[in-house]
Amino acid sequence: MLQVTVTEHLLLHQSKSEAATGQFTRLLYDLILAAKHIWRNVNSAGLANILGGTGTVNIQGERVQKLDEFANNTIIHCMERSGTLYGMASEENAEVITIPNKFPKGDYFLYFDPLDGSSNIDANINVGTIFSIYRRVKSGNREPEGEEFLSEGSRQVAAGYFLYGPSCMMVYSTGDGVHGFTLDPSVGEFLLSHPNIQIPEHGSYYSVNEANWLYWDEATREAVSYFKGADNPRGKPYSLRYVGSLVADFHRTLLYGGVFMYPLDYKIKDKPRGKLRLMYEASPLSFLVEQAGGRSIDGRQRILDITPEHLHQRVPLIIGSPSDVDAVDAIYQRHCRAVPAIA
Numbered sequence: 001m002l003q004v005t006v007t008e009h010l011l012l013h014q015s016k017s018e019a020a021t022g023q024f025t026r027l028l029y030d031l032i033l034a035a036k037h038i039w040r041n042v043n044s045a046g047l048a049n050i051l052g053g054t055g056t057v058n059i060q061g062e063r064v065q066k067l068d069e070f071a072n073n074t075i076i077h078c079m080e081r082s083g084t085l086y087g088m089a090s091e092e093n094a095e096v097i098t099i100p101n102k103f104p105k106g107d108y109f110l111y112f113d114p115l116d117g118s119s120n121i122d123a124n125i126n127v128g129t130i131f132s133i134y135r136r137v138k139s140g141n142r143e144p145e146g147e148e149f150l151s152e153g154s155r156q157v158a159a160g161y162f163l164y165g166p167s168c169m170m171v172y173s174t175g176d177g178v179h180g181f182t183l184d185p186s187v188g189e190f191l192l193s194h195p196n197i198q199i200p201e202h203g204s205y206y207s208v209n210e211a212n213w214l215y216w217d218e219a220t221r222e223a224v225s226y227f228k229g230a231d232n233p234r235g236k237p238y239s240l241r242y243v244g245s246l247v248a249d250f251h252r253t254l255l256y257g258g259v260f261m262y263p264l265d266y267k268i269k270d271k272p273r274g275k276l277r278l279m280y281e282a283s284p285l286s287f288l289v290e291q292a293g294g295r296s297i298d299g300r301q302r303i304l305d306i307t308p309e310h311l312h313q314r315v316p317l318i319i320g321s322p323s324d325v326d327a328v329d330a331i332y333q334r335h336c337r338a339v340p341a342i343a
């Protein structure tokens with residue numbers, strides 16, 4: 001029997017809303033096309049001499065990999081002409097990407113991390129694209145103004161990611177559950193392989209870079225020790241899994257349960273910060289995990305409640321199974337520590 005394609009899934013979603021104009025469906029069609037192009041190049045990177053860096057550095061101060069640049073340019077090329085966006089923002093671009101006047105504008109705003117985990121590319125480790133979609137509060141052809149595109153994660157209308165690994169997967173939600181699709185290269189379509197993903201109540205994995213132990217505060221050290229000890233629902237230590245590629249670590253957490261943490265760290269004395277970015281990493285994954293029955297906090301509040309202050313804002317992230325995140329939350333509350341404002 002033929003499995004449901006993502007195209008059918010999107011059209012079914014569209015049919016449920018009388019006000020639907022087809023713009024949202026077209027937006028995701030074009031994003032999926034961009035992801036297929038990225039997958040093809042990630043897949044042949046080792047052969048096409050596309051590995052390695054470009055010699056440039058992005059807004060984050062990170063070395064830009066050739067595939068990073070290709071992924072970023074591909075998404076911008078596919079999306080600016082889709083007629084569905086009034087603007088977009090990328091991890092790779094310092095400022096909002098406006099839609100050229102020669103293209104029609106739409107009512108949505110797209111945030112994306114074009115190739116997350118790219119530092120792992122040369123080692124052939126999974127990388128991914130993360131996306132987050134907001135609908136303009138006001139419609140019309142105006143340019144995005146001021147803070148209009150900086151909204152709490154709870155206002156997302158959709159979010160998801162593409163995972164480029166042993167197979168290419170798309171996992172997304174429009175607020176009606178989380179659904180996973182696997183690309184069948186022989187037909188070039190994403191087929192529904194993981195309908196209605198629900199994260200387990202608690203897991204047996206914790207995922208954090210313990211090399212940062214020296215830079216953590218007492219609350220974080222106690223939280224990580226909770227998973228390494230026996231005073232937890234398992235009555236024994238959880239297993240540690242850490243790829244260092246957010247999409248891969250999150251995908252495993254979503255399917256198997258447990259917790260992923262990138263906590264506040266004090267690498268720069270008296271200047272605590274999170275590493276992960278709010279708008280195109282923490283928020284979209286938090287939208288997904290809550291749709292799948294999980295939780296996501298920064299150590300003080302729900303990620304989706306954070307009012308963004310700037311485009312590339314960084315936050316601490318504790319995300320995963322509800323009872324595992326509850327345990328971390330209780331430890332942080334007990335330490336009564338206000339998570340300092342993050343640079």
Ligand code: P6P
Pocket residue numbers: 116117118119209244245246247249275
């Ligand atoms: P660290 C990759 O560079 C990334 O942004 C995420 O994909 C990943 O979760 C994190 O950084 C890994 O950071 O400090 O553990 O190498």
